[in-house]
Amino acid sequence: MSSIARDPLGTDRVPVGPGLSMFDPMFVGIDEFGEAVFLDVVYRNLLAAGEPGGGKSGLLNLAAGTAALCDNTRLVLFDAKWVELGPWRHIADEFVGRDLDHAISVLRRLVTVADNRYQWLLAHERRKVNRYDDLSVIVTIIDELAMYSTVLGTKPQQEEFESLLRGLVSLGRACGMPVIAATQRPSWDIIPASLRDLFGFRAAFRCTSLNSSNIILGQGWAEQGYNAADISPTNQGAAYLLAEGGLPRRVKAAYLSDADIYAIADYAAWLRRPTTAAFDWGMAA
Amino acid sequence: MPKFTPNRAFGRRSGTVTVIEAKVHRSSERRARFAFIIAALVVGVVTMIVASATMHPILAALLGVAVGGPSGALAWALFRIWPVIRLVWWWLPEIAFVTAVMYGWVQLAQHTPMWVRFVIVGLVVGVPALVPAIRRRLIALAWCVIVRHRLRVCFAQFIVANQSGSLPLILWARPTPVGERVWIYLRPGLSVADLQGRLEKIAVACHAYSVLVERAGEGNSAYLRFDIKRREVLTANVGTPLVDVVDPDTPKVPRQPATMPTALDLPDVADEPALAKAAKSAGNPNGKKPAASSADPSSTDDDINDWI
Ligand SMILES: Nc1ncnc2c1ncn2[C@@H]1O[C@H](COP(=O)(O)OP(=O)(O)O)[C@@H](O)[C@H]1O
Ligand SMILES: [Mg+2]
Numbered sequence: 001m002s003s004i005a006r007d008p009l010g011t012d013r014v015p016v017g018p019g020l021s022m023f024d025p026m027f028v029g030i031d032e033f034g035e036a037v038f039l040d041v042v043y044r045n046l047l048a049a050g051e052p053g054g055g056k057s058g059l060l061n062l063a064a065g066t067a068a069l070c071d072n073t074r075l076v077l078f079d080a081k082w083v084e085l086g087p088w089r090h091i092a093d094e095f096v097g098r099d100l101d102h103a104i105s106v107l108r109r110l111v112t113v114a115d116n117r118y119q120w121l122l123a124h125e126r127r128k129v130n131r132y133d134d135l136s137v138i139v140t141i142i143d144e145l146a147m148y149s150t151v152l153g154t155k156p157q158q159e160e161f162e163s164l165l166r167g168l169v170s171l172g173r174a175c176g177m178p179v180i181a182a183t184q185r186p187s188w189d190i191i192p193a194s195l196r197d198l199f200g201f202r203a204a205f206r207c208t209s210l211n212s213s214n215i216i217l218g219q220g221w222a223e224q225g226y227n228a229a230d231i232s233p234t235n236q237g238a239a240y241l242l243a244e245g246g247l248p249r250r251v252k253a254a255y256l257s258d259a260d261i262y263a264i265a266d267y268a269a270w271l272r273r274p275t276t277a278a279f280d281w282g283m284a285a
Numbered sequence: 286m287p288k289f290t291p292n293r294a295f296g297r298r299s300g301t302v303t304v305i306e307a308k309v310h311r312s313s314e315r316r317a318r319f320a321f322i323i324a325a326l327v328v329g330v331v332t333m334i335v336a337s338a339t340m341h342p343i344l345a346a347l348l349g350v351a352v353g354g355p356s357g358a359l360a361w362a363l364f365r366i367w368p369v370i371r372l373v374w375w376w377l378p379e380i381a382f383v384t385a386v387m388y389g390w391v392q393l394a395q396h397t398p399m400w401v402r403f404v405i406v407g408l409v410v411g412v413p414a415l416v417p418a419i420r421r422r423l424i425a426l427a428w429c430v431i432v433r434h435r436l437r438v439c440f441a442q443f444i445v446a447n448q449s450g451s452l453p454l455i456l457w458a459r460p461t462p463v464g465e466r467v468w469i470y471l472r473p474g475l476s477v478a479d480l481q482g483r484l485e486k487i488a489v490a491c492h493a494y495s496v497l498v499e500r501a502g503e504g505n506s507a508y509l510r511f512d513i514k515r516r517e518v519l520t521a522n523v524g525t526p527l528v529d530v531v532d533p534d535t536p537k538v539p540r541q542p543a544t545m546p547t548a549l550d551l552p553d554v555a556d557e558p559a560l561a562k563a564a565k566s567a568g569n570p571n572g573k574k575p576a577a578s579s580a581d582p583s584s585t586d587d588d589i590n591d592w593i
Contacts, residue, residue: 030518030521033518034461065527238519252519252520252521252523255522255524256527256528263528263531264528264531269538271535
């Protein structure tokens with residue numbers, strides 16, 4: 001097995017990336033004035049929601065691409081559909097498909113890491129990880145969250161998944177372990193408002209109703225004119241982006257074509273190739 | 286009833302003097318008088334005090350009057366010609382442009398033969414007309430100039446300001462991908478909320494699709510920013526700089542060869558009895574993926590106990 005996948009505390013750090021860091025704000029697209037929009041995802045978490053075909057997976061792939069090219073960054077991917085985040089599976093430390101047991105074990109490991117990191121911070125008399133710490137950023141990306149919390153597995157498994165996820169989302173933000181998730185409609189059965197509000201950035205892609213828009217952005221925004229149901233169905237990738245505390249902004253997410261995604265994934269795989277450990281796929285199989 | 290504009294007070298359209306304009310006019314006169322008194326007093330007294338250290342107090346008082354009088358007059362003049370200064374500020378880009386063109390033309394006419402002049406004019410006009418990037422840039426700049434005037438018209442025509450009729454300072458403008466962005470500095474009597482209620486009308490006056498106004502900074506509530514939208518950019522496809530990071534010449538990392546999945550059609554998948562399914566999962570406790578796509582080498586033999 002390749003050595004990249006081991007030790008989440010980052011002692012065998014990923015080989016040098018091209019100077020990008022997850023601590024730099026991530027480029028997500030343009031706002032309605034044509035200016036670039038950057039998100040400080042590491043300290044915030046990001047939730048993308050909206051109807052199917054809205055562009056959520058596009059945004060997730062952009063995040064995965066950014067993380068893939070970043071120095072000392074690990075990817076943990078959850079994708080019940082396989083193809084949305086699949087291109088990144090070779091460079092991901094964990095790729096979870098439809099297996100809820102696997103999902104739970106990975107989340108449990110992540111929560112443990114987060115816990116350990118807080119102990120580490122405590123020992124260093126600090127409250128927050130920053131870019132100069134020798135800790136990797138572990139980016140967890142979950143597409144179609146509802147598959148894990150309502151469709152796959154048994155009820156107790158789903159509940160465990162949910163509570164672990166809540167733990168990770170609330171713990172991760174100060175210890176360099178952001179969560180980026182996508183779901184169709186974060187209604188109470190899929191994401192309770194308390195979990196939703198832990199995501200500092202929320203992107204509402206096109207919704208079918210004013211209510212759905214409110215569920216994503218928060219109560220009352222649609223009435224003030226920030227209504228994701230107004231987004232034209234043909235304008236995929238357009239969204240209302242809510243950053244903590246501010247007004248929702250209309251944005252258009254940048255889009256990576258399949259060819260772009262594979263080109264970036266291959267390049268990232270090359271950058272991250274283990275320089276010490278010999279490649280031995282036979283062992284992994 | 287026609288609202289005042291400072292231009293009228295300044296006498297450009299003297300045919301339509303109204304009561305308000307007379308008031309504005311009077312208030313400008315009064316302010317100029319105040320300015321005269323205050324400037325003359327302050328400068329005079331300060332001069333007197335400073336001078337009395339070295340000369341006789343009476344001489345110092347005379348000097349104070351001699352200096353204070355002209356200072357007051359200067360202040361008075363400044364206040365009286367303030368509308369002119371404001372006018373010059375509004376039309377500064379045009380004045381500068383026309384002056385530059387005239388000057389350039391005169392210089393050309395003096396120093397070059399006719400055909401050179403024709404070539405130069407041809408170049409100056411032809412190149413921007415033919416090169417789309419320059420042309421678009423120039424058109425955007427022209428809109429910036431126009432939009433400053435349109436905003437001023439809005440303020441003068443239908444946004445009720447204060448009693449003395451002072452208009453917001455329209456500072457500068459720059460092109461954005463969707464239109465223009467203009468910074469203004471409000472005078473007493475207006476606020477962001479006043480303007481937010483009139484954005485539709487402002488958009489009409491600016492020949493724009495829509496207009497937004499917000500504070501330009503955290504600190505000062507008088508310092509605002511107008512965003513004038515003429516085009517929609519949110520329907521465009523946005524690329525990302527990540528693609529440029531990729532070096533096309535990098536070799537490919539060897540990868541576990543993918544086994545092509547079989548059973549791609551419904552008849553290929555047999556109806557699996559529940560018993561067989563249970564037996565299968567017992568035989569392979571980690572049976573977490575469809576066998577065909579198990580391409581992630583790192584996750585196949587996880588032992589959770591290592592991590593908890
Ligand atoms: N930012 C974007 N710009 C342009 N087209 C986009 C964008 N995001 C998505 N699309 C188009 O919309 C389609 C569906 O997007 P996807 O991300 O799969 O939606 P979702 O995950 O919300 O169901 C994509 O195949 C793509 O053609
Ligand atoms: Mg999707």
